[in-house]
Amino acid sequence: MDTTALSDALRPFLSSWLRSDSNRLSFTAFIFFAFFITMVIYYWRMSLGEKPMPKLRRIPGLDALDESIGRATEMGRPIVFVPGMSGFSAPTYAALTIMGYVADQVARYDTRMIVCYRYPEVLAVGSSIVQTSYLEQGKRDAFRADDHRFLSSDQFGYASGVCGILQRERAASQHIFGSMAAEAIILAEVGNVVGAIQIAGQTGSLQQPYLFAACDYTLMVEELYVASAYLSQDRLRIGMLAAQDISKSVLIILIVIGAFLMTFGSNFIDRILTLY
Amino acid sequence: MAGVNVPTAIVDALTPWSTTIGVICLIGVWSMLYKENPFYRACEHAYVGSAAAHTLVTTYANTIKPGIQMNMAQNGDYWEIIPILLGCLIYFQPIRQYNWISRFPMAFWVGYNAGYSLTLRVAMPLFTEARRTMLPFFVITDGRFDLMTSINNIVFTGVVVLVLVYFIFSRNVIQGKGVFLNRWARIAIMICFGAGFGNGVANRVSLLIGRFNYVLSDWLKLY
Numbered sequence: 001m002d003t004t005a006l007s008d009a010l011r012p013f014l015s016s017w018l019r020s021d022s023n024r025l026s027f028t029a030f031i032f033f034a035f036f037i038t039m040v041i042y043y044w045r046m047s048l049g050e051k052p053m054p055k056l057r058r059i060p061g062l063d064a065l066d067e068s069i070g071r072a073t074e075m076g077r078p079i080v081f082v083p084g085m086s087g088f089s090a091p092t093y094a095a096l097t098i099m100g101y102v103a104d105q106v107a108r109y110d111t112r113m114i115v116c117y118r119y120p121e122v123l124a125v126g127s128s129i130v131q132t133s134y135l136e137q138g139k140r141d142a143f144r145a146d147d148h149r150f151l152s153s154d155q156f157g158y159a160s161g162v163c164g165i166l167q168r169e170r171a172a173s174q175h176i177f178g179s180m181a182a183e184a185i186i187l188a189e190v191g192n193v194v195g196a197i198q199i200a201g202q203t204g205s206l207q208q209p210y211l212f213a214a215c216d217y218t219l220m221v222e223e224l225y226v227a228s229a230y231l232s233q234d235r236l237r238i239g240m241l242a243a244q245d246i247s248k249s250v251l252i253i254l255i256v257i258g259a260f261l262m263t264f265g266s267n268f269i270d271r272i273l274t275l276y
Numbered sequence: 277m278a279g280v281n282v283p284t285a286i287v288d289a290l291t292p293w294s295t296t297i298g299v300i301c302l303i304g305v306w307s308m309l310y311k312e313n314p315f316y317r318a319c320e321h322a323y324v325g326s327a328a329a330h331t332l333v334t335t336y337a338n339t340i341k342p343g344i345q346m347n348m349a350q351n352g353d354y355w356e357i358i359p360i361l362l363g364c365l366i367y368f369q370p371i372r373q374y375n376w377i378s379r380f381p382m383a384f385w386v387g388y389n390a391g392y393s394l395t396l397r398v399a400m401p402l403f404t405e406a407r408r409t410m411l412p413f414f415v416i417t418d419g420r421f422d423l424m425t426s427i428n429n430i431v432f433t434g435v436v437v438l439v440l441v442y443f444i445f446s447r448n449v450i451q452g453k454g455v456f457l458n459r460w461a462r463i464a465i466m467i468c469f470g471a472g473f474g475n476g477v478a479n480r481v482s483l484l485i486g487r488f489n490y491v492l493s494d495w496l497k498l499y
Binding site (some may be wrong): 003006026028029032054055056057059085088089090093120121124125128151152153154156157158160161163164167185190198205206208209212213215220221222223226228238241242245248249251252254256258259260261263265267270273274 | 317323326390403435480
């Protein structure tokens with residue numbers, strides 16, 4: 001099938017609003033995006049009703065959060081939480097979501113949690129999240145603002161500061177979530193030296209092997225984004241996740257069909273994906 | 277950032293001293309390999325403090341000063357006063373009575389980032405990657421069957437599909453045979469991470485050699 005004619009016919013209508021400064025957006029990308037939004041709306045409506053929502057597969061790293069908090073509580077030693085090395089970005093939001101869950105637990109059990117920040121804006125939001133958890137538990141005065149520490153915006157200055165805190169405070173647990181770079185292994189190794197139970201999750205694939213080697217539990221790449229739905233078991237959030245899964249399944253089917261067609265000399269799917 | 281012209285003679289005179297301080301700090305940081313100690317602590321605090329000071333100076337010189345001097349005073353972009361004022365609201369954070377005011381810039385910031393992330397633009401890299409994954413399983417090069425490229429393409433496409441299957445979390449989407457695929461996906465991911473680990477270790481050894489070079493060559497002048 002020749003898609004050139006269709007592409008030429010669509011161009012005048014779409015060129016004015018399917019363009020961005022940085023790259024060209026294909027018509028198929030728009031259709032795919034619309035499909036994704038439709039799935040989101042479908043599952044959103046489903047979550048409002050009584051129908052059972054899809055069940056999520058087990059993620060051991062998130063199950064271990066309670067174990068690590070329990071260990072810190074029993075030992076009377078703090079948890080050190082690292083919410084990533086980037087400012088406001090998707091991994092940082094995911095890390096802050098997990099931090100909210102951990103904060104609920106530490107507020108309930110009167111466990112100390114030290115949070116180390118690289119960016120002041122993340123500190124402002126992070127400390128508010130933890131403060132809210134203490135307020136919800138009716139323990140407003142138990143919140144310690146001193147345990148929310150801005151260390152340095154410099155990558156290794158920050159890493160050095162976290163290592164010092166891990167050593168001096170003899171942390172029982174370390175949680176490393178968010179976007180990480182070369183400092184990931186430094187933090188994980190020092191955590192290992194002080195005998196902390198370590199749970200890590202980050203989105204890049206470069207640092208993942210080191211976290212696997214040095215941490216007790218590791219969330220792999222996208223598992224970090226599942227945390228909010230998994231931990232809260234909130235119907236709406238699970239619905240959003242199911243919408244993503246359906247979209248991913250469509251993409252997998254497209255790739256498999258595309259590869260088979262390429263084998264037989266047809267680039268039909270490739271042309272469909274670049275339809276503009 | 278505007279540089280400060282220091283006479284070459286002074287730079288030359290200070291260089292051996294700065295190298296010596298660098299080596300002392302290097303030994304201080306490495307001393308933590310034995311255990312946490314006051315020497316390491318001093319080096320750590322000096323590093324964290326100087327890094328914070330450096331950030332402050334570069335932010336002022338590269339962002340605030342040009343924003344006020346160039347953009348506002350010279351170019352007349354007075355609208356930049358809005359983000360500056362919005363940013364100043366963050367300083368209400370430590371004042372318990374008024375710290376709710378600091379949430380306005382935070383809310384704006386978080387909302388802006390969330391909105392920026394959720395645009396149609398995110399679909400394009402996804403499609404580019406998908407297109408690059410659609411490779412023929414049987415490759416003919418110069419009229420002959422190319423075995424190695426064919427195997428390469430099969431492995432590449434297969435691993436991408438397996439890994440995508442692994443990151444499907446809903447049980448109603450992935451079940452039965454999918455669980456079996458998940459196991460293979462994990463093996464594929466682990467092989468990939470193993471290769472990454474080896475590569476990373478080689479990089480770190482290279483950094484270590486750089487530090488030894490600093491001590492033996494720059495400081496001791498052994499070669």
